[in-house]
Structures are given as C-alpha cells and as structure tokens.
Amino acid sequence: MEEQSKANADSTAILQLPTVDFAASTVHRTCLEGTRKAVLQMIWDWANDDASDKPIFWLCDIAGSGKSTVATSALETWQREGALGGRFFFSIASNEASTTGKFCSTIARDLAHYIPQLMPGIADAIKRNPSFLRSSLEEQLRVLVTGPVLRRQQRVILVIDAVDECKSGTQRKQLLDALCVAVQECKKLKIFMTSRPDPVIQSTLGAISIKAKVENRLHDVNHIDNVDDIAAYIHRSLDEILSPDKRQRLVEKAQGLFIWASTACRMLNSEATWDTPENIYDRLISVDKAGDIDDVYGLIFERIDPKAQESMCKMLALLLAAFEPLTVDEVQDILTHVKVRGSVKVLVQNLGSVLSVDERTQLIQFRHPTLVEYLRRCSMTPATSKFSIKLAEAHGQAASWCLNRLTSRTDGLKFNICQIESSFFLNKQIPNLADRISKFIPRQLQKNSNK
Template sequence: MLDDLWNWYSSDDPNHRILWLYGPAGAGKSAIAQSFSQRLEAEGRLGASFFFKRGHPSRGNGNKLFATIAYQLAVRIPEISQMVERDPTILDRSLLLQLQRLIVEPCQQFIRDHPLIIVIDGLDECEGKNIQQEILFSIGKVIQQPVPLRFFVASRPEPHIHETFKFGLASFHCSKNIDKSFEDVRKYLEDEFARLYRDHHHTMALVPLPWPSPAVLDQLVEKSSGYFIYASTVIKFIDDKDYRPTERLDIIMGAASTQDDESPFWALDQLYIQILSQIRSAARPRLLRILAVIVDIGLFGATHTHIEQLLELNPGDVHLALRGLHSVLIVPPPDEDVLQIHLHHASLGDFLSDPTRSCDFYVGSEHIRTHITHQILKAFTYCTHGSPPLEYDHVAW
C-alpha cells in the first residue's frame, strides 16, 4: 500500500494531484496515513499533515484546517508568517481564500523542485458535511493552477464525499480503496499471539503450542472480515498483565464470561454506536427493522428492492435509511439493485444482535421480530392466495 502511495507521489500525471484513500470504519486508513506521512517526512517531502478527530475542540474543526497547514509550512516558507502579520483577518476569511493566500501563493514563490504533499486524514470526522465538501471544492479549485503541492485525503466512503470526488473533482484525482485482506489479518494475529506468548511467559509456561489452536485462529480471522479493527481489539483485550491470556481468549470465543462486566469489544462497540448515533432519532425505528432484515435474513441475499417489498416501504426508502452507514455497510447504488447489501464487518452483526452491547440499536427486540415475522407471513400469504397490492409484486425469499 505504501509503495502504491509513493508511486502516486512520484508520478507526473497532472490529473492525479489529489489521491483519495477510502475504506470502511476500522480498515486502517489513519495507520496508513501516519506511515505515509513519516516516510514523506524522512524524504523531506511532507509539507504538512492534519488528522481530524470527531468531537475534538481543534482537530474536529474544519475552519482550522488550512490555518494549521499554513503554520506547519511556515517553517519552510517565512513569507506565510509575514502575510498573517500584515493581514491578521486572513484567518477569518473563507477556506478558499485562506488556501489560496496562505498556502498556494507562498508555495508558488518558494518551492521550485519536487512538490510537497499535504496529508489530510479523517475528513469524514470533520464537523459538518457542508464544510467537508467546501474543503474538497477549495482544494479542487486551487489545483487547477500550477502549484507545487499534492493532496492526500483519507476518509470513510461517505456518500457526500464520494459524490464530491466523482462529480466535482473527477479530472484531478485518483482513488484507492483499502481492500479487505484475510491473509494480512492472519499474519498480524499470528505475530501478535507469538508476542503474547513470550511476554506472558510466567502464566503461559504450561500452555502447549500452537496457541491458539489453528481452529480458533481461523475463527478470529473470519470474524475480522479481513479488516484490522476487530483483530486489534482482540489483541488489546488479551494483552492484559492482570489476567491469563488463555482466560481472556476464552472470553473472546464465548467459552467464559467476564467477572466484572468488562466487555472485550468495548472499543469496537463505541465505534459502532458513534456511527449509528448519527442517524436521526425519528428515523431509527425504520432503520432497525431494515438492519434486522440484513442481519437475520440477509444471508439469503438482500437487495434494496427485496427489503422494501418485505417491509412494504416505498422505493428508495432503504437507500435513504442507509445513506449514513456506508462506513459499516456495503450499500450498492439504487440503480444496481441486483447487488446485495452486506455488512463490512461480521462483528457488526454480533453487536446488533447483543442487547448488552448495542442497547438502543438492538435489532432482536420482541417488537422488531414480531413485525418482521408478520411481514414474512404476509409475503407467504401473497404467494399462496394472490398478488400483493401496488408495486409489491414479488418477494424473493
């Protein structure tokens, strides 16, 4: 992955001045962005970096992005500091004007050799969809002129960000998806379990190798869905010097329970809750019914139309309900209804099906199951006794 990013940096293609690295929640985007920044810094090619963090007083504020980048660039280009001294109000101007005056114009004057890279990670964690799009449109505007800068942007594949790149920046960017890799996760787990065995040698002295067994390792790799967030959560939970690693692994595998109500997946659960909490409260009852179908019935294959027919929703309702969940769900476009909706992470299904973990987002409540059962029986009635009303002309299951 880092070699691919370096090849992008080394390329002279004027149509690839922006690289968008995208992937679902927990895919490792920030880890890649940090490693890429360190490599650029070692080569003297890092202009500046900004890592957004949702809810942080400064790192969650998009209005501070270009001022922070300019501050970092001022080490190389003193003209930036002088410009702010001459006109302090520049920090209160539009993002486009800040980018042009504080960053682009000084760089055009002082940078003559290889371009510098500006790294922006976690754009989706910037507060406000509008300002996220404004940041991208501002970058797209300035790179249409000769400028010795390139921009690396990493984010979740949120629909509004994807649409901005697709329709607003199509001529200036290339994109790279973080594909799932079960083999990489397996290598990571094997290496970490070997480390745990060494580090906890006092409590592991009588535990025979291989530990864990190949069957357990296979289950953990499968549960990861090929992404690192699950695997790293497992390792962090087991790597606790106050407990035996074998006992902590038994808790992960469901063979034992915790004694102090400590959840092994607390960090993972907080990630899911944070994403789901962005959905408006009024829209959650419908969302939970849709998620219940995806989790419980989706193994047979669920498309937008299947779910809408089963729940007797209007065409397009499923797409709208899931629009904010593209970081945890694979949601095909509405015009590609032959494609099925899937979970990015198998662990999301476990989360949604466990009331102690998902709380308000539990999809197995009696109310939800009764409603779906009623809809399934109604579908069977249509198939047996006649056609359903309106557009619900078949139910695939």
C-alpha cells in the same frame, strides 16, 4: 542582527495562528512491517509521479479497515523524505478536530515546521492579511498554504485523514472544493486523503478527473493480501499467547476488518485483565457475527468487574460528553466532585484495548471512532443497551465541575488575572500575551473556561 530580528518576528507571527491541539494521529500507529505492501506501493507511485495529472489521492474504505494506519505510514515516510507539508486528522472525538475552523491555520503552522524555508512567506502572508481568519476557506488556503508553496520547487504533500469525520456536510464540501482549487493553482501541491464512503465526498469528488481513488481495497477478503496482512498481524501479536490453529481462527473471524483484529489482540495481550487468554479467546470466537466490532466492544465492557460497572459507564459518558479529550486526573476529579467512587487510572488500564493515554499529556483518547459511535448508540437506546451511558447527566456533571473550578477562591477566576497594565489595550498590543496566559492562568482553568 536584522536577519535574526526578522526570523523572530516571523516565528511570533506564525505562533499566533490558531491550531488544533488535539492530535488524533497520536492514537494511530504505522503499518506492521511487511503489510499493506500493495496499497502503499500505489501511494508511493502516485506521490513520486511528478508528471501525473491526478494531484489528489483518495483512499476510501469502511470504518476499521486501517485507513488511518496507512495514512500514518505515508506521512512518516514523506516526513523523512522532506516532502511532508502538513497533516490534519479529523476526529469526531474532538470538537475542534471535527470542523474546518482551524484547518488552514494548523496546516500553515505545519508547513513552517516541516519546511522551514517557507516560514518567511507564511509570516509575510499573515502580516499582509491580518483579518484572513474571517475569509472563506478557499481564500485562507490560498493565503496561508498555496501562496507560500508556490515559491518551492519540490513537491509538497498534505495528509488529511478521516474527512468524513468533519461533522458538517457543508464544511466537507467547502474543504474539498477549496483543495481542488488549490492543487490546480499550485502544481507542486499534492493531497493524500482518506475517508469512509460518504455521499457528500462522493458527490464533490466523484466526477472530477484530478483524483486517483482506491476504494474498498483494505478490507475486501477477495484480495488475498488483505487476509495475509491480518494473519501476519495476529500471528505476530499472539505468537506466545495462543496456538497457531486458534490464531488462524481469529484471522477468519476478523473477516478482513483490521480494527476487529487489533482490538482482539490488545484484549488478549492485556496485562490488566484478570481473565485468561483462553477464556477471552472463547468469548471472541463465540460472538454472533464475524467482523462485527460492536460485539467485541460489548464483550470488553461485560468483562469489567460488576462492582466497577457504574463508575465505568459514568467515565465513558464523561469522555463522550467532553468537547475535547480529558486527562486521567481531570476525569478522576469530576467523578470525585459528583461523589462517584473508583479509580480512573485502573479503569483505563482495564479498558486499554479501546482507550489509550497519551504519555506526554495524559489525555485519555478513544482508540477508534467506531467506539465513539457505539457508545452514542448505547446512550440513545438506554432501554435496549446493556450499558447505561447517560450523556445528559454527564453534561450536567461536567458543567457543575467547571463552575466549581471557575469560582474557586484559590485557583478560580480573578480580576485582571494576567496583570495587564491597562484594560484599554487590544490583545495584539500586549507583548508576550501567550506567556502571560501560561504563567497566570492554570491549565485546568483555561480548559474550564473553554468548555
């Protein structure tokens, strides 16, 4: 009875840790079977070498080369083996996932989930350090991660993807410094991380000897296996759509860039398009520069029905302006609120090569950060852009919608909405506060209050 009570108390303590709700990892897939063999073998050799003096593996390559796909393959393998401790996918598409504010607490919750034996240690650390969230990143990592992992005999691997998408250079440096300290304090801890080339990351990790670095290995066409991997992906994806010689021309056009190949294949495989594969192929082959993903994005948006162009631009602007991803229904509600006609569901289906919808949450997500960067460039140079992405207008529309929601007589804010017995209680003194919030505050109202 006491053990069960202790377990329940531990679980409650851990569930109170703030976590990043946005999961960029849901957008990414694992490597196609038989591809990326050489790079994955380097990673497996590093992970399995308990005598190695390099506890950090840094996979560094350009945008769109397939780093997140490799990271997803690695973490799924380590999860099956019981070695995965936690994962954090930074993303510029999310306000929370582009900072380190909830990094340590998210990793700690993962540790308790993936390695349940560590739960008591993590819970005890939380109880002993109730104000740890006000501590430095290094101290949070020591309290929530390193300390509990020290009790484990087997290796524990953390996967940290797209470190360059942490917006603050100061935070990037603090994170890397803290990770370097952590792996030296805890010999069983290993860090697998990915990033684009970044001066802050390079200056922090460049001179240290405890890292293994693989750079520019995923896109360089001088490595014949990179070209072979993209060829395997394109030929398998388009086997019944294009002839072998046309598929081979797309392989050459991709110039080793996986995001170009995957986006092109999704365009050609789309069931929502009214264009023929042959026409799409001709347009892809005609783009000015091989491997230039901006040209492909431009081609995708040009193909949208001219009557839907305005609705598309306003939807993309809203997705870009949002602090966190929005659901299909939320975007539809905002467009209806500002009297913009069009079906968001149909638009997203037609943009399926660059947008995805999470089946569980219905959140609309950008498939790749290069699209976010492309749209931001369009918003900053409206005179020269083919598409009118009005970011300031989208912020105003989102604010108006939030205010309308908050002041709604039926679903808006109310005095003592959670029916608390007294306003003198602190949050931690209220039993089942999270359950009360879920019960009395509609999900959309919670989101509106945080925007």
